[in-house]
Amino acid sequence: MLNQVREDIRSVFHRDPAARNTLEVLLNYPGLHAVLFHRLANGLWTRNFKQLARLLSTFSRWLTGIEIHPGAKIGRRFFIDHGMGVVIGETAEIGDDVTLYHGVTLGGTSWSKGKRHPTLEDGVVVGAGAKVLGPFTVHKNAKIGSNSVVTKEVPEGATVVGIPGRVINHPLTEKEKTRQEMAEKIGFQAYGVSNDMPDPVAEAIHLLLDHMHAVDNKLDRVCTNLKKQGIQGCDEKLPELNNEDFEPVNAGGTD
Ligand SMILES: CC(C)(COP(=O)(O)OP(=O)(O)OC[C@H]1O[C@@H](n2cnc3c(N)ncnc32)[C@H](O)[C@@H]1OP(=O)(O)O)[C@@H](O)C(=O)NCCC(=O)NCCS
Known part of the structure; x- marks a missing residue:
């Protein structure tokens, strides 16, 4: 006391x-x-x-x-x-x-x-x-x-x-930093929406990003183990995703 x-x-x-x-x-x-x-x-x-x-x-x-x-x-x-x-x-x-x-x-x-x-x-x-x-x-x-x-x-x-x-x-937490890295990788403006404006679509995409991050990590581990055992096939790079890939197909079209 x-x-x-x-x-x-x-x-x-x-x-x-x-x-x-x-x-x-x-x-x-x-x-x-x-x-x-x-x-x-x-x-x-x-x-x-x-x-x-x-x-x-x-x-x-x-x-x-x-x-x-x-x-x-x-x-x-x-x-x-x-x-x-x-x-x-x-x-x-x-x-x-x-x-x-x-x-x-x-x-x-x-x-x-x-x-x-x-x-x-x-x-x-x-x-x-x-x-x-x-x-x-x-x-x-x-x-x-x-x-x-x-x-x-x-x-x-x-x-x-x-x-x-x-x-x-709003300093980013570790989880948010990971999400941001994933979002940048696929060209998604994940933080365009502020905290005061929760958006269900953005939230759903955040969850997908978390899932993709987990899958990425798992794939990395699998590839490392395969390499250790002398199995090839993991060196091939995945194609990059760009902003244009997310634009609507008919944007600016005349239909
Ligand atoms: C909120 C607070 C901690 C922010 O401090 P800071 O991180 O140094 O932030 P800044 O002073 O750079 O201000 C950032 C922005 O928030 C605004 N802002 C700061 N305090 C604000 C308040 N209380 N209400 C509304 N807006 C505020 C500033 O005008 C500035 O806006 P701008 O970016 O549009 O110019 C501080 O302003 C505060 O209110 N502290 C409490 C102090 C107190 O009560 N003292 C009593 C002593 S007797």
Whole structure:
């Protein structure tokens, strides 16, 4: 527990250049006070002292302007800068090294019980005033721009801005890189469609590309083994596919 508190204090120095010394941080950072109160309230909540936990969280809200439900799961080195107006719901889950600024809501969009608040994975940063609403995941190291409203899953490392939130950068995952290589090979503009505009035809082609990639790999392995056994016939190159191969047969025709 003490180690966790030390880490929480250190995380302020790492993420706020204005922090000068430990005493200043301990006395002047409501975000830190709220996190420390939450660690206590969550301990009470999980030990079934629910009423006491709620009381402590309400006291913390009165003192800091930050409302964290005692049931929310919060990882290590969590930092809330400035803090006023932050709301974190009961079923929110927050990984390690996450940063929130003032006015952030990690809220729900339904009144039904069960998981209804977002999960923020390690290293996520949520800008001032952003609203992240619903039981989806914001994956590792994603950034959410100030005043955005996000209601859908955010990919790892992506930056989301605006209302509704849209991804402005989307670093490719290994699987996506492979797809892109395959797509380039056959001259298909696989990434012409953005994440905000899911297209069933593009998705079907993506699946075909994944399958072709698997078949390619398998064929490579078969050929290597055949060569090892002195069997020839794998040196012949497959014909390249070009953009023109995908143009409609009658395009520009007079029929
Ligand atoms: C979203 C954010 C992380 C992006 O930072 P970045 O990766 O450096 O991106 P850039 O600043 O280069 O901006 C990229 C584009 O997104 C736009 N953009 C950036 N933040 C935006 C926001 N919050 N809302 C809408 N558009 C935004 C920029 O205008 C730019 O658009 P352009 O390409 O048309 O010129 C950052 O702008 C942000 O909002 N951080 C939160 C900081 C915060 O809340 N601080 C509070 C301190 S008290």
